Amino acid sequence: MTNHVVIIGSINIDNTLHVARLPQPGETIAMTGFSQAPGGKGANQAVASARSGAATTFVGRVGDDNNGWLMIEKLKKEGIDVRHVVTSHTLPTGQAYILLQESGQNSIIIDHGANYQVMPEDVAAAAEPIKAASFVITECETPIPAAAAAFQQAKQAGVRTILNPAPANQRLTPELLTHTDIIVPNETESGALTGVPITDAASLQANAAYFRDRGVGIVIITLGEKGAYVATPDRAQLMPAFSVQAVDTTGAGDAFIGALASELQPNLSNLTSAVQYAQRASSLAVQGLGAIPSLPHRQAVLAAAQENE
Template identity: 55%
Template sequence: MSNKVAVLGSINVDTTYHVHRFPEPGETLAATDKSSAPGGKGANQAVAAVRSGSETYFIGMVGADSEGKFMRDALQEDHIDTTNVGNDPRHGTGTALVTLDENGQNDIMVYGGANQAMTKDVLSKSEEVMKKVDFLITQFETPQTVALEAFKMAKANGVITVLNPAPATEILPELLEYTDIIAPNETESALLTGIEITDDASLDQTAEYFRAKGVGVTLVTLGSKGAYYSTKDGSGTVPAFKVKAIDTTAAGDTFIGALISQLLPDFSNLADAITYAQRASSLTVQGMGAMPSIPTFDQVQEALK
């Protein structure tokens, strides 16, 4: 039985330009293809959770525009509850412009729009959601002040809070006091802690840094080297699956959504949940686009055999 998950976060329409290589400053390059797909860290994580079997609720904001309708429809198609997705009359729906080279590497420019303009009002009807769910996930494409309010509400209802501090930016110290699990990648981790990740000792040091600030579980994704975890009971690294990446967009989001769908609330199956999430993520990078490439529970299980 999968967990019930709420995601507070960003909703973007991703437009991807396919190029042989990234342009140099001032250079104009011809794109070989262009595609649009639903995305945004929050939306991707919700889709990863729901496709891995979780009952999933979304809390967020779109603009009163066609992109907003497109994104609401996309979430509903995946059976994600969008009751708590508001319409912002003043700001457009978030958009992301992705440049993707032939090695599967990307760079991304994001217009925050309604995501960044979100206020605590978005949480006005969220108490009902917090009474239903086991986990609440958020990221940094929406304001931290809203995340803090949501985490306080979650903790008051016994919900486990998960912070994916991406894109990395200075964290409100109080937010960490209400965070049960923090899950950065190695680059974000170094930016947040000032600890360069080079070996096991620096990973343990990173976990200590977050533990001192009130976070019980640290997860650091290490790309092709796997994922590190640290809890009060110990630490370890779960290896990654070797695949040829076509498009790395949403790899980290898939990892988090898939992991939280499988993780037991007492964290006793953490290593297994990480293996599941690594496999899900390895399938995502083999497909094009953010949401379209996120796998289902059955696809992940098949790949794990």
């Protein structure tokens, strides 16, 4: 059965500045190139979900500008339901400015724009698709009150929730965590939120315990090239990553989350294989430039899995 995924999240235009390395304080360096692509954590996750075969609905906001119309058309072309994407007449479409190093690592500066106008009223207007969803996903590039409202609404309807607490600069409210079934931070975000930097197995366990003590059912901490740490009420395991040459890590976590939501059964019975599928999708995404342009389709993920068997 095809999953139905509803995403409450951000829509940005990504402006990528290609550099050999990050400049030091006071230093001026030249770009080696510039590229622009559709992005935003919410939009990335929605496209990743749709390309992996899930029926996908988006709840968010864009500005009344060329970037906004471009993003709506892009999401439509991916087969995503955009009836709950509202146009703001006071703020522009969000933008991200990405410093992409030759190593594939990136640093990102966000201009939230219309994304910060996503409110509980937008969530209430999307009550019908939320009630019919297999999973509801949100992240922290839109305001926490909207995320909390979405998860409360989902749990009242018996729908599973997935929280991507990125960027980790907003306080996760007890209400939001209580209604979170699965949380998926990367190691940096998790350490920032818990106050326990991840350096070893003990700190991984401490981070997972922090979230589980606050009502989260399953904790998945992504560790880049080291894999993903998965903690459930019954067990915890480190699942190794697939070894690839990363070109651009922008959107790697979004590729993971969108693919996970499309593959995971709502009863969570196939958690291990769904995480492996998500890892495979993420490993393919980092081998291309840009977030949305590099997100793989389901056929590519399955083909890559067959090649490595």
